[in-house]
């Protein structure tokens with residue numbers, strides 16, 4: 169998979185790209201990630217990427233031109249094929265990111281993410297340039313950079329071979345519509361707080377039934393809404 173991110177704050181991405189699973193996925197050549205500075209694509213001689221809104225009103229509006237040129241340039245550099253690529257604008261007006269949405273994106277070969285800033289991105293970007301708008305939740309952030317990192321993380325870990333243990337994908341929270349069962353590690357007794365004895369029993373069938381029961385219990389108690397969604401999320405190769 170290739171991911172291109174277009175932003176006015178490229179440095180914000182350094183920490184996320186250089187650590188942990190995302191770094192490992194790049195080292196293992198499972199994903200190539202390129203961060204582009206939107207200002208490199210502006211035709212304005214002062215590198216400006218915004219202007220006053222037509223019709224008046226507060227704040228500035230990001231110009232369409234640098235976004236169009238950035239996407240055009242990325243498409244030229246890659247062997248762009250419409251059905252293998254998704255151009256996504258991160259915006260609170262978008263469709264809400266869920267595990268199901270992440271799963272769908274993880275099948276594309278190429279994702280181009282555009283980071284806007286809320287009180288203004290020329291609407292021709294969402295009308296004519298992008299395939300989809302994605303929101304990470306019903307709250308407004310100062311820009312699309314943190315949401316792009318969230319989307320990036322949710323996608324990269326779904327690429328086959330990125331996580332070491334395939335089972336950990338299948339049984340984790342949301343993957344099968346249930347929350348994850350409780351996990352414990354050593355010591356078995358920490359300051360009087362004991363690990364459920366079934367987990368120390370070595371009886372694999374009992375452990376499996378206990379985990380299923382706990383998953384269901386946790387989902388009913390904490391997220392009963394998940395039990396109503398009938399989608400099935402196992403990723404197929």
Ligand code: ADE
Pocket residue numbers: 258259260284286302303304305306307308309310311312315
């Ligand atoms: N930009 C600002 N707020 C956002 C949100 N909640 N999701 C995606 N992009 C955003």
